[in-house]
Structure formats: structure tokens, C-alpha cells
Amino acid sequence: MSGFWRRFATNRGAVAGCVVFALVLAMAAFAPWIAPGDPWSMAGPPRTDAFDPEHWLGTDMLGRDVWATIVHGARVSLLVGGGATLAAVLIGVSIGAVAGYLGGVADDLLMRFTEFFQSIPSFILALLIVAIFQPTVGSIVVAVAIVSWPPVARVVRAEFMSLRSREFVQAAVVLGQGTWTIVLRQILPNALSPIVVLSSFMVATAILLEAALSFLGLGDPNVMSWGFMIGSGRSTIRIAWWTSVFPGIALFLTVLSLNLIGEGISDALNPRLHERGAA
Amino acid sequence: MSAPLLSVSGLTVALPPGGDRPHAVEDVGFDLARGEILCIVGESGSGKSISAAAIMGLLPRRLPAVAGSIRFGGRDLLRLGKEEMRAIRGREIAMVFQEPMTALNPIMPVGQQIAEVMEAHGEGDAASRRARAIELLAEVRIPSPELAVDAYPFRLSGGQRQRVMIAMALALRPSLLVCDEPTTALDVTTQAQILALVRDLQATRGTGILFVTHDFGVVAEIADRIAVMQHGRIVEIGARDEVLSRPRHDYTRRLIAAVPRLAGREVAPRPAEPPLLAIDGVSKVFWRGGLLSRRTPVHAVRKASLSLARGETLALVGESGSGKSTLARCVVRLVEPSEGEIRIGGTVVTGISQRAFKPFRRRAQMVFQDPFASLNPRRRVGEIVAEGPITHGTPRAEAIARARELLALVGLDPAAATRFPHEFSGGQRQRIGLARALALEPELLVADEPVSALDVSVQAQVLALIADMKKRLGLTMLFITHDLRVASEIADRIAVMRQGEIVETGTPAAIFTRPAHPYTRDLIAAIPGRGWEAARG
Known part of the structure; x- marks a missing residue:
């Protein structure tokens, strides 16, 4: 594993991604101290220009401090990104593992079920789910998870199918280990790397999905979110550009950092691929 | 003697820094005369394939030739430019690779692939190239070459594909043919045919052949001269009979001693007692095809019957696809037989539930073929x-302590217990696999080609270990192998399988001296280096 960290640490993009993402994490964790008070309440005169000494990212039409909204928005972005990814990975791994390990009819049925989800445009489905339930952080996490598990299931299924026929799995069967033990102890640890890579990209996608939902006004009305800020600043972008642009930059940097981390992990796990690219 | 066809001297190929040695190949030198077969023999990592690649100008960029010369036709191949080398490759020096399954383009008829070689060197026109391709296919003895010329590779068997590869290599009548383990991926009967073909080419065309192999049987069969490589150096080179019967270097001696002997050992008959393992009319049918396509049956095992007395070793011998592994997997229930009955210690174990079978898992264990795939990385x-005993209820601490003892028993350092499989060599991993099987203190050990992925010297050690364990622990063993030499060395009885059927069973002496079935006779006749066997004494 030390080889993995060494390769990861020599990847400049991945390290930069880690730094940016760590900053976003810190921002979310210490939000009440970095920007005390309610981000929804009026903090100064409306439409204060950016780079004002009091409100250095300016204020929006209702006098809310843009910096405070970004700091507090980081919380919901990470919450949705992390929560939805965790849920999607749980669903995807379970379905993919069962399909890949059992094969046959179970595999056929589960894969048709997966394809059913893949054949619906994912954003529309997420919109629909949030619109049907109340738009809360919880329902957004559920909606994002429901539209993002199919790729996990497919990857896990493929891994399980190839690992299942390996001799060490057969050896475990011959030793008398039960199906659960074999799946959890023999196969799953060997299928982890692609799952980890995929999850880091999924967090990024989930954050974007949440932003898109909030942009359309389907975010949780009780929590501040980057997507909501971009959406609410959209109508006044010519007179108060900073209300949309700064949350947009925050969103962009967070997603970029996650993608860089994901690529870094992927390269570090497959050094051969990386080597060939460099040669 | 005229000037040699090929003269290699002082050839040194660097390894990338950080390897276990600075050079892949160091100060390698040999001559090859016209019409001569020189075998380069060595174990994996000895540098034999790198030497062949250097002659073809196919060294990977990470492994540059840093010293020496390869003189061929008055030129030094190492000093030639890309285009000059390209003109020589195929026309004057041709190569046959190990893996006939992947060396051919799957979506191009074989005739066209042979014609491509001629086209690349601007030889003839489309019609004459096609005619020549048919001629070549006939020359490598492919049946009905007029039809085969338009066949796609998937229609041909492994042996036929290797013939096509040889036909491609011969297309422009090269004076030097480099063969890199051309028969390693083939079955023994197919191998015998390819070796006969290679010999024939050398005799009729006077082609010089550089033949890279790890198999001393093959060497004994076709070599004129032998070069033995170890750690990137040639340790001994000389005429075949000289090297085989009077090896001078210690390493050569060890290598030759490690080749299992083909001996028709007579084994004392066992007292009649109820068998530990009885296989009675077992068949296995696999169904190919899915939901929408028509399902076709594949008969992997047909009505096989065998019985093993307690303490006996039975070798199940056959070529790839003969069903020997499937039958072995039926015994440990990795495969559910379609019909027939298997009894362990008198109890019928077919058709019972997994739960009811669990106690029998303790009694019947398995050692697998691939040392790299059989241990969880x-x-x-x-x-x-320790996993097996823990599964069957042994407390964890006790099982781990016992695991350390077992590692010592199979000749490993008990400290190995805390390391991961990738830190071990192939032979050491097979020892770990054996320790895993022995941890449950089984009565019956099913070994599925446990030594076929190993180098010959390691193979000898692992075989000796298995035989020793078997004797010490009183195991009964079902030993699957494709190698009759290995079977003759380890088995009390041999069963020969072909196309899912057991065609003959007998003691090694009976099988080797009085084979009853024509297929057994073919198999024995195909063992490479049988002439040498008599001289080994």
C-alpha cells in the first residue's frame, strides 16, 4: 500500500485536488465559526459590490453575505454528495454483487432492473422524485442515490463475475466457507479499488445534481446551497454578477478537485497504465 | 566449416534500474550454422526470450542492447536502422511465437494473413500470393489447404494455428527461423506433430533454427546443439548428446536431474478393501447458450468410473478439454455432476445439500493449478x-498457531504467516496452497495440475514435497496432470482420459509398457525426448 501512496503523492493534480477538497471540508466543518450567524438573514445593504471591505464577496439582492452563503452552502453540497454516494454505493454493490456472484436467472433479472433505471434520463427522474416528495435534504439524497447507483452495480457485477471464477474463491468453497463469508471476505476486498475510484467521481456528480436541483428551486428551502445562490442571482447577473459567479466558482473548484482525486487514485492503482502514458 | 549463419557475441541487454540484476542478458555469445537447430533452454527469467527478441530487433525500449554484436549475412543487426531491420525481418529472419491463439488476427482469413507477409515485402501480386499461401499451408500439412486458405483463425485448432504461424514465417523462405516456445501452449500430441514439422523444415530447406524452450524433453527431441541459460548468461553450450549425457556445469546437471523420469514403475497390488473414494458412472453436461440462443450440450465428462483405495495415488492424465479437471471438481463439489454417484468413505455425497456435505469438506481438500490466482492477494x-479450520470451528488463535506449524512443515519460514502472497515466488505459493489444504487434515487430496505452472527445478521440489506429505500423513491422492512424466513419477495408478471418457486405467508399468488403448499409445509416443529417456538410465 505504501507504493500506492507514493504514486499518489507524485501526481501533482491529485495533490492539488486534495488540498482544495480539504479546504472545502474545513469550510463546511467550521462554518458557524468562519461565518457566524444565519446565512439567510440580512447582513448588510443589498447589492454591495464585491471586494467591499465589510463583505468581500459582496451581498445579494436581499443583503445576504455571499461569502457566508458559500461557507454554509459547502455543508449541504458535501452532505448530499457524501450521503447520496454512500447510499448509491450500498445499493449498487449489493445488486452488483448478487448479480455477479449468482449469475444465471438472478443476474438476468437484476440487470434488466438496472437497465430500467439507466434507460430513464437520470436528471428528469431525480426531479420527479424530489417533486413528488417534499424537497428536503433527505429526499434530495434519496433522489440522487436512486439515479446514480446503476454504474456501480455494473462495475461491481463485472468484478464479481471475474473474481468468482478465480481459484482462490474456489479454494474457499472447498474449505467449506459459506456464501456470505466468501462474498464479504474473499471477493469484495479485491473489488474495492474500482469502487473507490468510481465513488470519488460520483461525489462530484452528486454535488452537481444537487446544485442543479436547487438551481431550479427544488432544493431544501431551509438550508443554504450553492445551486440556490446561482439560481437566485441569475436574474440580476448584469447588475450583481458576484451573487452567481462566486458560488459558481466554489462549485467548479469542488467538483474539479474531486475529479482530480479520482483520477489520481485510478492512476495510482493502475501504475502500468500511467507508465505507458508517460513513456 | 563455412561461416556461421548467425553469430552472436558479447550480447548484453540492460534491465531498467532497480531490478534484481543489472542486465537481462549478459555477455551472451553463440554461433548458429545453416541447417542447424540450436536450442536455448532455461527457466523463467533466465533471459532466453530476451536473447531471441534481440535477434529479431524486438527488444522493448526499456531493455536496450548495450554491448555486443549480432552478425547475420555480413551485417551487425544491432547497428541497423529501423527500415533496414524491417527489410530483414520476415524476409531473412522470421519468428514463431508462443501463443498461437493470440498471434493471429481473429478477423482476417489465414490465407490473407500469410499473403500480407509477402505483400509487406513487395512480393508477387494478389493471385500469386494466394497460390503461394495455399502451397505453404500444404507444406505445413494443414488438411485441404484450398479451403483452409479462406478460413478464419477461430475455425482452426491450436495446433493448426501454430502451423499457420509457421507458414507465415516461411512465406519468404527465410534462412533463419526464431521459435520462442512454439509448442508450450499445445497439447503433447499436437506438440509432437509441430516438432516433427520443424525437424522436417530443417532437413528439407536447410533453415537455421533458434529454438527457445524450457522443456528438456523437447530439447532432447529436436536439438543439434544446446545452450543452457541461467540468470542472463549462457552457462553451458555444446552438442546435444554431450550436454544431455555429460553435462559439465552444475546448473545443467541440476536442471536435467529435475526432469521427472518416465519410468514404468511396477507397483505392488493393494489388499482388497473398500475404497476411500468411488466415482461411479459420473457424467457432467454443461449447457452453452443463453436465454435467446439455442442451448447446446457440452459433454465434459461421460460415464466416468474410478476408485481410490486408502493411501493410493491415482494420476488422471489427459489433454486439455479431456474433462479431467471437471471430474476432479465434481469430487470436491465445485461442479455438480449431472448423473452418477460419488462416494467418500462409503457414503454417497452426490445429491446431498451443501450443509450435509460440509463435514466431507474436511475430508477432501484440493490444491490448485495457478499459484498466482489460487491465493487471495x-x-x-x-x-x-488458517481459514479452513476457522470455518470448521477451530478458535482463531489456535488455527493461526497451527498455520505457522504447517508453513514450517511445507518448508517455509513460519514468519511467512504475516506476509502477503505477492511477496512469494510461484513455488513458494504452491507450498502455501498445499499448507492450506493440509490444515483441515484431509484424508483425500485432489491436486489439479499443481506443478504445471512451475519451472522444472521448482516442479521437482514441489513434487517431492507432495509425495513426502502424502507418505507422512497417509493421504489418498487424486492427481490431475497433462504430463505423463510427472504422472509416472508420482502415481501408483494412472487413468487416461479423452473427450470426457476414461479410456484406460492401470499401473505405470502397465500403461507405459503395455498400453491397451490406441489413444494411450499415441500419448506415450508423443512424449518428447523418449529416446533420451533410455540413455538416462
């Missing part, structure tokens, strides 16, 4: 060995 060696 994410688990420590101690855990791997």
Missing part, C-alpha cells in the same frame, strides 16, 4: 492457511 498467508 488481500489476505495474509497465515490467515489463508
